[in-house]
Amino acid sequence: MTRVIGHLDLDYFYAQVEEIGDPSVKNVPLVVCVFSGRTETSGVVSTANYRARKMGVRSSMPIAVAKRRLEGTEAKFIRMDRAKYEAYSNQVMDIIKEYVDVMEQTGIDETFFDITRKSEEDYAAATAMVKDIKLTVFEREKLTCSVGIAPNKVAAKLASDFKKPDGLTVILPENLKAFMDPMPVEKLYGVGPKNTQILKELGVMTIGDLGRKDLESLERVFDRKFSVYLHNAANGFDDEPVVSYIEAKQISRIITLKQDSGDSQAIVAQLSPAIEDLHRKVIEKGVFFRSVSVIGILTDLSIKTRTKTVEVPGNDLLSLKKAINELLVALLGEGVELRRVGARVSDFSEAKNQSFLSEYLG
Numbered sequence: 001m002t003r004v005i006g007h008l009d010l011d012y013f014y015a016q017v018e019e020i021g022d023p024s025v026k027n028v029p030l031v032v033c034v035f036s037g038r039t040e041t042s043g044v045v046s047t048a049n050y051r052a053r054k055m056g057v058r059s060s061m062p063i064a065v066a067k068r069r070l071e072g073t074e075a076k077f078i079r080m081d082r083a084k085y086e087a088y089s090n091q092v093m094d095i096i097k098e099y100v101d102v103m104e105q106t107g108i109d110e111t112f113f114d115i116t117r118k119s120e121e122d123y124a125a126a127t128a129m130v131k132d133i134k135l136t137v138f139e140r141e142k143l144t145c146s147v148g149i150a151p152n153k154v155a156a157k158l159a160s161d162f163k164k165p166d167g168l169t170v171i172l173p174e175n176l177k178a179f180m181d182p183m184p185v186e187k188l189y190g191v192g193p194k195n196t197q198i199l200k201e202l203g204v205m206t207i208g209d210l211g212r213k214d215l216e217s218l219e220r221v222f223d224r225k226f227s228v229y230l231h232n233a234a235n236g237f238d239d240e241p242v243v244s245y246i247e248a249k250q251i252s253r254i255i256t257l258k259q260d261s262g263d264s265q266a267i268v269a270q271l272s273p274a275i276e277d278l279h280r281k282v283i284e285k286g287v288f289f290r291s292v293s294v295i296g297i298l299t300d301l302s303i304k305t306r307t308k309t310v311e312v313p314g315n316d317l318l319s320l321k322k323a324i325n326e327l328l329v330a331l332l333g334e335g336v337e338l339r340r341v342g343a344r345v346s347d348f349s350e351a352k353n354q355s356f357l358s359e360y361l362g
């Protein structure tokens with residue numbers, strides 16, 4: 001079977017949403033800022049439109065630096081409004097869901113999807129389907145995105161990043177190696193800055209270089225599982241299924257950590273916005289949940305889950321955070337490092353008596 005896997009990423013997402021709200025900013029450099037509040041310019045750039053990027057503005061750059069680069073222009077600096085972007089994100093994800101067999105959302109503005117069955121394994125049909133998805137997202141939400149289609153997730157992710165903005169890159173199975181080989185090795189999914197450094201010291205610059213390394217020499221520097229993953233992925237073999245974390249009977253959010261970590265406090269700090277987002281969804285759906293889970297994706301890409309179930313269903317944010325913290329500490333107690341981490345609630349019942357809230361998971 002040849003799989004047909006897609007990866008979709010919305011273009012300059014937060015800034016694009018801001019352009020919808022105020023079309024007058026479309027023709028000027030636009031910077032979405034996370035103000036820390038200390039002084040008028042303290043804080044960092046969340047993202048910027050392409051006009052601002054052309055002048056050297058980048059995500060996570062200090063706002064003061066961005067201001068200097070955009071001096072003398074009519075640049076606009078806007079405060080980040082995450083709730084607004086989440087609303088757009090949810091709308092877009094709902095559109096994609098209508099088209100695909102399975103969807104795995106991996107961030108506020110990106111998702112994997114599997115359309116093997118819907119396209120009957122035909123890349124021409126798949127391409128037409130994705131064009132339709134892009135058109136519908138644009139017509140309904142006025143947002144552009146970039147999409148990659150390929151026989152596996154690793155390649156689909158590379159493909160969505162290949163042409164931006166408003167790109168569509170289709171990698172046919174027979175072109176997979178030719179497409180991947182010249183790419184810088186750090187673009188390969190799962191290869192973070194630390195591993196890139198190690199690989200470069202081995203003389204591995206491109207994915208092609210990595211594919212030519214034999215397994216034994218990789219195993220000298222990485223553990224077996226990760227070595228096998230690297231070797232296979234670089235040669236175009238990746239069986240990782242598209243897994244829907246968000247099924248009808250559960251709600252979940254998953255994030256990729258800024259760097260691999262085994263420190264529960266550092267992880268919770270990064271996971272918090274996702275937990276709050278998940279909680280908003282719970283309230284929106286009007287459900288109580290009985291089970292809370294933490295999903296950890298380890299550095300070797302294996303998955304560990306911890307679940308806590310209680311008698312009395314609830315939907316209280318503080319208790320939810322407390323439960324996730326406990327589960328995470330238990331999971332990390334085994335001495336593992338996480339690459340990605342997620343939170344999930346399940347076992348739903350209809351929300352009714354709000355007085356249960358404070359007791360939940362207490």
Ligand code: DGT
Nearest residue numbers: 009010011012013014015034045046047059060109
């Ligand atoms: P793209 O995909 O290259 O057209 O540009 P974006 O802006 O969509 O970049 P992406 O996909 O990496 O990130 C999606 C959103 O996440 C982005 O619009 C703003 C937010 N974001 C990305 N990087 C940072 C960061 O370093 N700090 C903060 N606060 N937000 C970020």
Ligand code: CA
Nearest residue numbers: 009010011012
């Ligand atoms: Ca994006």
Ligand code: CA
Nearest residue numbers: 009107109110
């Ligand atoms: Ca993204």
